[in-house]
Amino acid sequence: MKIALDAMGGDNAPDVTIEGALQAVNEYDDVSVELIGDSDVLWKRLKAERKYDEKRITVRHASEVVDMDEATSQALRKKRDSSIRVAVDMVKKGEAEAVVSAGHSGVAMATALTVLKKAPGVDRPAIAVLMPTVKGRFLLIDAGANVDCKPDNLLQFALMGSSYYKAVYGVGEPKVGLMSIGEEDTKGNELTKEVFKLLKAANINFIGNVEGKDVFTGMADVVVCDGFIGNTILKVSEGLADALMKMLKTEISGRMASKLGYLLMKPAIRGFRRRTDYDESGGAPLLGINGTCIICHGRSTSKAIKNAIKVANQLATANINKIITEEIAMSHKQIRKKERQLAEG
Amino acid sequence: MKIALDAMGGDNAPDVTIEGALQAVNEYDDVSVELIGDSDVLWKRLKAERKYDEKRITVRHASEVVDMDEATSQALRKKRDSSIRVAVDMVKKGEAEAVVSAGHSGVAMATALTVLKKAPGVDRPAIAVLMPTVKGRFLLIDAGANVDCKPDNLLQFALMGSSYYKAVYGVGEPKVGLMSIGEEDTKGNELTKEVFKLLKAANINFIGNVEGKDVFTGMADVVVCDGFIGNTILKVSEGLADALMKMLKTEISGRMASKLGYLLMKPAIRGFRRRTDYDESGGAPLLGINGTCIICHGRSTSKAIKNAIKVANQLATANINKIITEEIAMSHKQIRKKERQLAEG
Numbered sequence: 119m120k121i122a123l124d125a126m127g128g129d130n131a132p133d134v135t136i137e138g139a140l141q142a143v144n145e146y147d148d149v150s151v152e153l154i155g156d157s158d159v160l161w162k163r164l165k166a167e168r169k170y171d172e173k174r175i176t177v178r179h180a181s182e183v184v185d186m187d188e189a190t191s192q193a194l195r196k197k198r199d200s201s202i203r204v205a206v207d208m209v210k211k212g213e214a215e216a217v218v219s220a221g222h223s224g225v226a227m228a229t230a231l232t233v234l235k236k237a238p239g240v241d242r243p244a245i246a247v248l249m250p251t252v253k254g255r256f257l258l259i260d261a262g263a264n265v266d267c268k269p270d271n272l273l274q275f276a277l278m279g280s281s282y283y284k285a286v287y288g289v290g291e292p293k294v295g296l297m298s299i300g301e302e303d304t305k306g307n308e309l310t311k312e313v314f315k316l317l318k319a320a321n322i323n324f325i326g327n328v329e330g331k332d333v334f335t336g337m338a339d340v341v342v343c344d345g346f347i348g349n350t351i352l353k354v355s356e357g358l359a360d361a362l363m364k365m366l367k368t369e370i371s372g373r374m375a376s377k378l379g380y381l382l383m384k385p386a387i388r389g390f391r392r393r394t395d396y397d398e399s400g401g402a403p404l405l406g407i408n409g410t411c412i413i414c415h416g417r418s419t420s421k422a423i424k425n426a427i428k429v430a431n432q433l434a435t436a437n438i439n440k441i442i443t444e445e446i447a448m449s450h451k452q453i454r455k456k457e458r459q460l461a462e463g
Numbered sequence: 464m465k466i467a468l469d470a471m472g473g474d475n476a477p478d479v480t481i482e483g484a485l486q487a488v489n490e491y492d493d494v495s496v497e498l499i500g501d502s503d504v505l506w507k508r509l510k511a512e513r514k515y516d517e518k519r520i521t522v523r524h525a526s527e528v529v530d531m532d533e534a535t536s537q538a539l540r541k542k543r544d545s546s547i548r549v550a551v552d553m554v555k556k557g558e559a560e561a562v563v564s565a566g567h568s569g570v571a572m573a574t575a576l577t578v579l580k581k582a583p584g585v586d587r588p589a590i591a592v593l594m595p596t597v598k599g600r601f602l603l604i605d606a607g608a609n610v611d612c613k614p615d616n617l618l619q620f621a622l623m624g625s626s627y628y629k630a631v632y633g634v635g636e637p638k639v640g641l642m643s644i645g646e647e648d649t650k651g652n653e654l655t656k657e658v659f660k661l662l663k664a665a666n667i668n669f670i671g672n673v674e675g676k677d678v679f680t681g682m683a684d685v686v687v688c689d690g691f692i693g694n695t696i697l698k699v700s701e702g703l704a705d706a707l708m709k710m711l712k713t714e715i716s717g718r719m720a721s722k723l724g725y726l727l728m729k730p731a732i733r734g735f736r737r738r739t740d741y742d743e744s745g746g747a748p749l750l751g752i753n754g755t756c757i758i759c760h761g762r763s764t765s766k767a768i769k770n771a772i773k774v775a776n777q778l779a780t781a782n783i784n785k786i787i788t789e790e791i792a793m794s795h796k797q798i799r800k801k802e803r804q805l806a807e808g
Contacts, residue, residue: 252709262644265652299607299694307610307691330698334706346652349644350692351699353675358703361679364597369730379727385718 119148119431122205122214123423125155126183127221129416132156135220136163138423143174145424149431150174152214155183155201180204183221186416190224194232202226206233209409216410216430218401220418227263227404227413234409237439239446242271243406244345245413246282247352251336257283257292258333258341261402262349269312272296272342273320277445278405279340280322285436286429287339295328295338297347303327309344317342319456320449400425403433406442410434464493464776467550467559468768470500471528472566474761477501480565481508483768488519490769494776495519497559500528500546525549528566531761535569539577547571551578554754561755561775563746565763572608572749572758579754582784584791587616588751589690590758591627592697598681602628602637606747607694614657617641617687618665622790623750624685625667630781631774632684640673640683642692648672654689662687664801665794745770748778751787755779 121142125135132155139151150173153160157179164175182200184193197203202221206229208214219226227245236243244260259279264271276294283292296317298306303314305327317324328338330351343351370376400422401414410433412426466487470480477500484496495518498505502524509520527545529538542548547566551574553559564571572590581588589605604624609616621639628637641662643651648659650672662669673683675696688696715721745767746759755778757771 250706250710252706252713265644297695299610299691299698329702330695330700331702331705333699334702346644346655347692347695350642350675351695353644354678354696354699355675355703357674357676357679358700359707360676361595361597362704362707365595368597373730376727376730379724379729382721382724382727384724385714385721 119216119434120150120152120214121427121430122152122154122208122217123427124202124205124217124219124221124226125153125160126180126201127219127226128414128418128423129186129220130419131220132160132163134418134420135423136160136167137420138418138427139175140167140170141420141424142427143171146428146431149427150176151427152176152178152208154178154180154205154208156180178204178208184225186222188222188225190222190228193222193225194228202229203233206230206409206411209411210234215434216412218412218414218423218426218430220401220414220416220423220426223413223416226411230404230407230409230411234407234411237406237408237443237446239443239450240278240406241274242267243404244275244278245348245402246279246405247348247402249333249352249355251334253336256333256336256338256341258343258348258351259405260343260345260348261352262345263404264345266346267309267344269309269316272309272313272344273316273449274406274446276317276320276322276324276340276342277449278442279342281441281445282403282405282433282438283339285438285441286432289339291323292339293325293337294322294340294342295325295333297330297333297341297343297351298327299329301327301329301332313342321445321452400427400429403429403438405438408439410438464561464779465495465497465559466772466775467497467499467523467553467562468772469547469550469562469564469566469571470498470505471525471546472564472571473759473763473768474531474565475764476565477505477508479763479765480768481505481512482765483763483772484520485512485515486765486769487772488516491773491776494772495521496772497521497523497553499523499525499550499553501525523549523553529570531567533567533570535567535573538567538570539573547574548578551575551754551756554756555579560779561757563757563759563768563771563775565746565759565761565768565771568758568761571756575749575752575754575756579752579756582751582753582788582791584788584795585623585751586619587612588749589620589623590693590747591624591750592693592747594678594697594700596679596681601678601681601683602685603693603696604685604687604750605690605693606697607690608749609690610694611691612654612689614654614661617654617658617689618661618794619751619791621662621665621667621669621685621687622794623787624687626786626790627748627750627778627783628684630783630786631777634684636668637684638670638682639667639685639687640670640678642675642678642686642688642696643672644674646672646674646677658687666790666797745772745774748774748783750783753784755783
């Protein structure tokens with residue numbers, strides 16, 4: 119399985135992207151990585167590296183790089199030879215099975231969408247992000263690709279999220295919850311009330327409304343919401359976790375006994391951080407397009423890149439796009455059948 | 464200043480409500496509290512209490528109690544002699560300056576709204592909740608009273624939130640941020656893009672869009688959003704903080720050195736908890752009605768009740784409703800003036 123890696127994307131590229139690729143190739147036998155970017159720079163760094171399997175790490179030149187603060191439309195139109203564009207083109211041409219990027223996430227998404235196009239039957243591709251719970255993890259979908267949504271879009275997010283969870287975790291019937299405010303069936307806003315009815319009728323294991331206070335308990339495997347809510351949840355969680363660690367440190371500093379306590383607690387704190395660290399989850403797939411595309415955080419470490427390559431490999435191997443297309447076609451058929459039944463009385 | 468306290472409202476009522484009232488009267492000279500509820504029960508418990516100023520703690524009988532899981536419409540229609548209803552009626556009749564309740568928050572809000580009515584010019588009263596930041600606190604408005612909003616509603620939330628912050632914290636020009644996804648002016652969903660223009664033109668210190676990752680840094684004093692988003696943020700924060708503490712404990716258990724570390728760190732952890740504890744903020748006001756109404760968490764401790772009584776007293780003293788009514792009238796005038804100017808070319 120060949121993964122096209124946008125080697126120039128991310129705050130610490132290409133150091134962490136190269137290192138992540140090397141780790142991935144060392145750890146997984148069935149993966150090879152093509153590094154896309156300035157070939158002079160990439161070769162120079164690769165040559166300084168320890169020994170690696172040269173057949174499984176290759177380089178392809180791209181003359182441009184998208185900056186982190188560039189306008190998406192401009193980058194799309196003008197930078198036809200950017201590292202992200204060349205990487206996505208490889209998937210389009212069948213020269214790679216998946217693309218991974220930690221660069222400008224808006225541009226990465228828009229490029230994947232423009233070049234690879236929506237999968238058959240999908241109205242709105244969506245970003246699926248794994249978040250930690252007390253017991254394990256849940257999948258949040260949509261985490262920011264679609265800010266204004268119709269009920270049908272959320273139905274498709276639920277179908278795609280459920281298929282993804284099944285494919286990656288081997289869970290037979292993932293529990294799908296609808297993000298709302300209030301657990302009763304009738305609670306929520308206009309959008310979620312409509313979505314509730316659709317999810318109730320859909321061919322998924324729908325457990326009803328879930329609230330923000332419940333999601334971290336592991337009550338649902340997949341949590342469905344529009345991209346504005348999803349992105350807000352994602353960023354509030356990130357911001358709060360950072361703030362809590364800072365507050366804890368402020369409380370500790372100046373207390374001698376506490377400082378000693380902190381040292382003794384360090385292994386526990388390290389373990390705790392690992393559980394809440396997005397590096398572990400390995401980026402977020404853009405689901406519902408013709409191809410596999412993993413978007414990573416700009417701050418990704420080499421470990422995050424390695425894990426993203428792993429997830430890309432898993433999704434491409436499981437043929438997630440085919441599964442999603444089939445699920446959505448089946449759902450459409452089911453809806454048409456219901457409509458016919460209603461029409462015939 | 465007399466505060467009507469729904470003594471039967473809350474998971475641990477009337478024990479914590481009575482204790483909270485006693486603490487408030489002991490701590491603040493200018494406050495008296497009327498406990499509303501089953502007078503037999505209330506008197507019996509009061510008599511068992513330590514000495515207190517009998518002139519400043521009084522009891523009024525109410526024969527009914529609203530259960531935590533009761534349907535709001537039913538409770539409103541049928542329980543005319545419930546403790547929350549009698550308490551709100553006191554404000555209506557001018558027999559108390561403010562009402563505080565830790566009971567069924569939907570019923571408390573609906574009762575306050577039905578009995579006291581919206582303040583002149585206010586379209587949608589809103590709940591304002593204080594949340595912790597690394598530096599201090601920010602005010603989240605609306606935190607759940609209005610799930611589907613129009614741009615004008617969010618403009619009013621901004622005006623009310625700014626007035627409240629000024630009145631309670633004495634900050635001249637509170638920094639008002641609009642909750643969005645992406646800090647650039649053009650980012651957000653249909654609603655926030657419209658609201659952005661209104662806030663830009665409003666007579667407040669508008670600092671632009673803020674993201675979930677920024678709010679806990681203390682970047683804005685007041686964060687404006689619709690009630691669905693606000694309630695989600697509130698509950699996600701609550702759920703995440705709980706989950707993080709649980710994860711930390713799980714990591715600690717089983718590690719001897721860490722257990723010792725935890726003991727040594729306890730004072731710091733206690734201090735940290737105090738900063739993130741909603742007990743400190745003392746409930747959330749329902750702004751934009753003719754009267755002062757503070758809604759507390761059902762899990763409120765006596766300290767939370769005491770703090771809510773303090774906030775009720777502050778708001779009534781500052782005459783927050785008059786300030787809000789004036790701010791909104793001024794904003795309406797300003798908008799009409801602009802419209803006239805546009806019409807006249």
